[in-house]
Amino acid sequence: MSKIEILEYQPCWPREFQEIKDKLSMLLGALAVQIDHIGSTAVPELAAKDIIDIQVSVKALDDPKIIELMVAAGYVFKEGINQDNLVGYQAGDSELMKLYFREAEGGRAAHIHVREIGRVNQQYPLLFRDFLRENEEIKQAYGKVKYELAQRFANDIEAYYAIKDPYMDTLFYAANLLKKKSDN
Known part of the structure; x- marks a missing residue:
């Protein structure tokens, strides 16, 4: 991977997501229960890597048509991912299973996560995104953490994520606790 670079929020990100979403919607049809803009590019005024994160929620992750259609359209399937x-879950837990694709050659940089609807890993990015959208100070703190990590570990993606991921998990669990309290 090239150097980790965090950019200030780009107003074009929602439009770029919508363009990819439209293509995925046409491609996957009813296989895609919903397609969401996730990650930092989905949070207004949050700094991010210039990669559009997308979650495609499906009824059944093991439907072979998903991979067939995506690969036939040029998306790069990363079988090993x-x-x-997620802290609190073991490797191999069905709650964490997904399919992962990158953009087609020459396409807009994107991470496309296909997850089964209702699983914890499908709910995580939506709750995380919404929590940041609704909490300005937490969003600013998260942006600062990302800038600092990118400066310190610009060429070491493993170190960057070794710190960033548990921080994100902490925010997810806090958001989940607040959601449960508000639901009661």
Whole structure:
């Protein structure tokens, strides 16, 4: 991977997401229950890497048509990236399973995560995104953490994520606790 670079929020990110979403919607049809803009580019005024993160929620992750259609359209399937990591869950837990694709050659840089609807890893990025959208100080703190990590570990993606991921998990669990309290 090239150098980790964090950019200030770009107003074009929502439009770029919508363009990719439209293509995925046409491609996957009813296989895609919903397609969401996730990650930092989905949070107004949050600094981010210039990569559009997308979550495609499906009913059944093991439907072979998903991979067939995506690969036939030129998306790059990363077979070795088939689960997320989340503190409190073991590797191989079905709650963390996913399919992962990158953009087609020459396409807009994108991470496309296909996850089964209702699983914890499908709910995580939506709750995380919404929590940042609704909490200005937490969003600013998260942006600062990302800038600092990118400066200190610009050429070491493993170190960058070794610190960033547990920080994100902490925010997810805090958001989840607040959601449960507000639901009661």
